[in-house]
Amino acid sequence: MGSETTSKLPVVDLTKENLKPGSSSWQSTCNEIRLALEEYGCFVALYDLSSNFRKKVFDSLEELFDLPQETKMKNVNPKPAHGYMGKISAFPLHEGMGIEYATNPEECEKFTKLMWPEGNDQFCETAHSYANIVAELQQLVMRMLFESYGIGKRYESHKKSTTYLLRFLKYRKSQTDQTNLAFKGHTDKSLVSILHSNHVKGLELRTKDGDWIHFEPSPNSFVVIAGDVCMAWSNDRIRSCYHRVIVDGPEVRYALGLFSFLTGIIQTPEELVDEEHPLQYKPFDHPGVLQFYLASTDQNKGDRNMMKVFCGV
């Protein structure tokens, strides 16, 4: 395995006011996104989030995780890494909860009611707004990626089949002064994932060469990560990015992940298949990927290209 590196993640500025579809800066940003995903499987997107709203988001996270354990455990979802995760003996520092279909206001209401039967409008509104703001970022990224591949006309139907899982993540400060693996290395089973955290460092992303890049959080930075489904959809042009979380400081790390999924049959667009890139994957569906992952008893299932086994040609 490679060592630490001083290399940095590619940064793509998506705050630009002049990011008008069709303009020259639009076109060059589309290409930046494609190149970053092809080379790293991830990039840092700069995206506007007001400091007021950001404060509300992280205050809400703290309030949520301060609830009693038995309340948090009511967040049940049979899909892998969708519901409450906590007190896992191998990773005692990590705790996570999720709202499936979080861009839908009723789903945020359902979750809020489960956590606070007496109601918590502020939490509900904040979670729902956050999911929608970051879903818009995901849609911008995917639209630009489609355009960069010359398949912009396919984007609208792709967008219609996208759903979002919002996860709230907490990493307790480590008990010793040794480094602590808080979230084991893995690739996501999503289409793409968008991560955002408070100021506490911890997320590390592995390059093609096996070096680990440490992400430096900032208020307007979002890490966009290609998942296994993006890799298969793109016919291996984009590699899913292997990442992990290590916390070794005295502070609590709070983060949010917006994970996108696709409904229906997923097929590599024919435009992405040619002599240089022969078809690598048969058509598949996203729930099937999750079920296959869940059913696998392979100890290292997170470490290998599961998509090849699941639906490789």
Ligand SMILES: O=C(O)CCC(=O)C(=O)O
């Ligand atoms: O906490 C993070 O930044 C990453 C979490 C993660 O990789 C995941 O939930 O899949």
Ligand SMILES: [Fe+2]
């Ligand atoms: Fe992940």
